[in-house]
Amino acid sequence: MRHLVLSLTVFLTVLTGIQAQSKKELAAMLSRDLETYRQYTLAADFDNSFKFMPPAMFDIIPRDSLIDMMRQSMDNEYMKIEMISFDFKAKEKYKIKKAGEYYWSLVAYDGGMRMTLKGEPEYKALLLTMMKQQFGKENVQEEGENGMMIALKNKRLIAVKDPARLTWSLLEDKRNSKDEENEMQKMIMETCIPEVVRKAMGD
DSSP states (O other): OHHHHHHHHHHHHHHHHHHHHHHHHHHHHHHHHHHHHHHHHHTTOHHHHGGGSOTTHHHHSOHHHHHHHHHHHHBSSSEEEEEEEEEEOTTSOOOOEEETTEEEEEEEEEEEEEEEEOSOHHHHHHHHHHHHHHHOGGGEEEETTTEEEEEEEEEEEEEEEOTTOSSOEEEEOOTTOOSTTHHHHHHHHHHHSOHHHHHHTTO
16 A cells, blocks of 8 residues: 555656646746747737737637738728737746637737827827727827827737637736627637637636
8 A cells, every 4th residue: 555655646647747848848838939929929920929919819800800900900091000029928937728629828019019000190180089988098009290109018919829829819808898899809709719728817
């Protein structure tokens, strides 16, 4: 009996070590993927940044169509939008959790974007009001005659590791969003984030 207890103790100790090592490796992989994603996002390289999007997103909108929509929204006849900062909170350690066959984590970040307007002055006044409502007055500043700077504060990404994928999937966490597209965001969450993970997050 003593031998059996000793054997089980050794087995559980080794198993715990393997799980800890696995989470350590997953955290390192997440850090690597986040940095790659950050670089692609700042460069507006949607072809590559979309490699980190949950594949189910493209069941909602085909990949090429979504890339075209993003490019058009970032630079069109009315405005040009540039991401100028995208910084993960380095002091926070990523808490890797398991749900079913998946691992997941919530990743906090701050960012900033510059909007350069091409339309009439009246359009800038209207857009300025809209941006202040969406992001908060304290986070929107006018820049020159045709621009504004928008601070993205206390944002989060939902990171999910599917064992069938080599990289983490990343999706903006908009569960507490106050915009008018809540129904669309809810549908995206239900489609792109596995149910077992949503339940583990408290949804």
